[in-house]
Amino acid sequence: MSESRVFCPRCGDPVESPGEASGRTPLCLDCYFDEFSLVDAPDRIEVAVCATCGAVKRGKRWVDVGARDYTDVAVDEVTEALEVHVDAEEFSWGVVPEQVDQNTVRMHCTLSATVRDQPVEREVTVPVLISRGTCTRCGRIAGDYYASTIQVRGAGRTPTDAELTGAREIINEYVGEREAAGDRNAFVTEIKETGDGLDARVSTTQIGRAVADRVVRRFGGTVDESATLVTEDEDGDEVYRVTYAVRLPEFTPGDVIDVDDDGPVLVESAHGNLKGTRVTTGEHYEADFEDGIAPDARRLGRAMEATETTLVTVEDDNAVQVLDPETYAAETVPRPDYLDPAADTVRVLKSRAGLHVLPATAETD
Structure with a gap:
């Protein structure tokens, strides 16, 4: 039985590997490599770079590339532009940039791969022209x-x-x-x-x-x-x-406000609706839902304005005597439940409504 042979359609030499997925008769190695191009590279690349922020224009978009200098930009652009032949295996490449002038970087690229079990190496040079402009963002900022x-x-x-x-x-x-x-x-x-x-x-x-x-x-x-x-x-x-x-909000944490007949309130929160503590009793206060953060009230002062003064005596469960920090006269005032009866001093705020004992931890700034 005679051996079936396939011949190169260009030179007529026998082809060692006759089969191709496309069904076409393959070229011999010599003829294949005569036409073979390992990489398709552009004659030159033009890159628009924002002179202010260094962004690169790609299509209609400006992109932050994080490049250290224009050489980095040139390397990135050449990498994107090179098209390697589909038959290339184990492809690798290196590049040596040459700064021709302020606006031109010549990229000398060495590329190697294995094609049909044959080592292939090519060298290409791609000039990269840098044009400086202003990106949309920097233009808007400047304007x-x-x-x-x-x-x-x-x-x-x-x-x-x-x-x-x-x-x-x-x-x-x-x-x-x-x-x-x-x-x-x-x-x-x-x-x-x-x-x-x-x-x-x-x-x-x-x-x-x-x-x-x-x-x-x-x-x-x-x-x-x-x-x-x-x-x-x-x-x-x-x-x-x-x-x-x-x-x-009109009232903020640290304000002492006269909100109703039940005694002044030390404001602690102005989120959602106003919240705080009654300085006469120590009870929790919360404004009605419809009043929110703006109840009908007047500001008596700020916790930061409070003065430390002497606690003279605890009269009973509802009252104590303290020294007026201005007149030094003993005054009887309501006893809130946060007051420590064993303390020597307390912090008081004096307002047109009288003296108010504040918590020791009340906001001071």
Whole structure:
């Protein structure tokens, strides 16, 4: 029986491995490698890099690549651009960058692989041209762009320094979290204190809403939202700027307020509805649901204004005598259940309603 043989359709030499999945007659090794190209590389690569933040433009998007310099950018771009032949096995490559000038990096690439059990090595050189520009984010920052405003105000008062500092920290921390998560649209345009409180302009409405909610979670209060039409985008869609007005509670932890006929209250919480402790009895106080954080009351003073004075005597279960810190006269005042009868001194707040014994642990700042 004669042996079946397959011949190269180009040169006519016999082919040792006649079968191919495609069913076509294969070329011999010489003819195959005459046409073989291990890697397909572009003649050159042009890369747009933001001169401010170093982001690289890929298609219509700007991408943070974390490159240390433009050589790193060139390596990354060449890596993305090289197309290796499908028959290549055990492929590896190395690159030697050559900085031609400030805007050009010539990449000398050495590539090796195994193809049809034969070692193959190729060298290609790809110039990478760097063009510097401004990414969308940096352009917006430079142009003082903002999409939302957060206004922090107090109800019937000016926010405290602690509230203003806390609100500023919340804004910067949240935007920092978004940036760390890769959100290139996250930035703060402006934060400034005004006579009424604090105003902040941020890059997106999502950030504005999230910051406003965080301020309320920390300090209590409410958020009102309003939108203003400013323009239309390139698709004809309406573009709005949104203002988030944060109204901090009128009364805050540490306030002593005259809320009803049952005695003043030391405020401990302004979340949900106002909560605190009666300074005449030590009993818990909680505002009615409909009053929320704004019961009809007047502020008598702050716990931080309290003065340490002498506990003269415990008269009975309901009253004690203390020295007035201003006149040094002995005054009889209600005895709250948190008062330690064995103590030598107590902290008292003097107001137009009289002397009030406060807990030793009451907020002092």
